Amino acid sequence: NAGVMQNPRHLVRRRGQEARLRCSPMKGHSHVYWYRQLPEEGLKFMVYLQKENIIDESGMPKERFSAEFPKEGPSILRIQQVVRGDSAAYFCASSPPGPGYEQYFGPGTRLTVT
């Protein structure tokens, strides 16, 4: 059973470009979470999605960031018009349906904005 997959593993964007980060959950998991780890800071929750639904986006910046989890295909975290402060490691986690299950993390995408 493959774990949570994220791609790309490393992404370099110039200021003003768009970044698209993809996450494929573990087989049988229908819940996806995105977290961001800024340098010298802890991981911060961004958004929680189920298929075709955003359940909790309380951690998402109000502008430039969006997330989706379509019926088919991976979950996408999209950052428009990236700025240097967006440079971070972005982690995706997945869990089975229902609250309180163990979350399994992917290897992360390291975004560098130049």
Add this chain to the structure above:
Amino acid sequence: KQEVTQIPAALSVPEGENLVLNCSFTDSAIYNLQWFRQDPGKGLTSLLLIQSSQREQTSGRLNASLDKSSGRSTLYIAASQPGDSATYLCAVGDQAGTALIFGKGTTLSVSS
């Protein structure tokens, strides 16, 4: 607002020593608590999950305890090995059981 604190921030021990990592949280109304390991430049590996109704969980040389009333959890590592060197993260599941709130971690170095 829930806050999670891990002390110490860094710890160095010789191989073979037993050690305890501490995690405290400000709001006792949690759903669960999860301990992770993170190696440099890598993702997170889940070590142990404790539900709010449980007091402890064990896996191999690891034992995690939870005291909700005092807002504390400890991760006990027995007979430490150089391969245990990593950053250990504590994360609390919020009341809805969805978002995890993380501490900043304890970076452990075990010397041979």
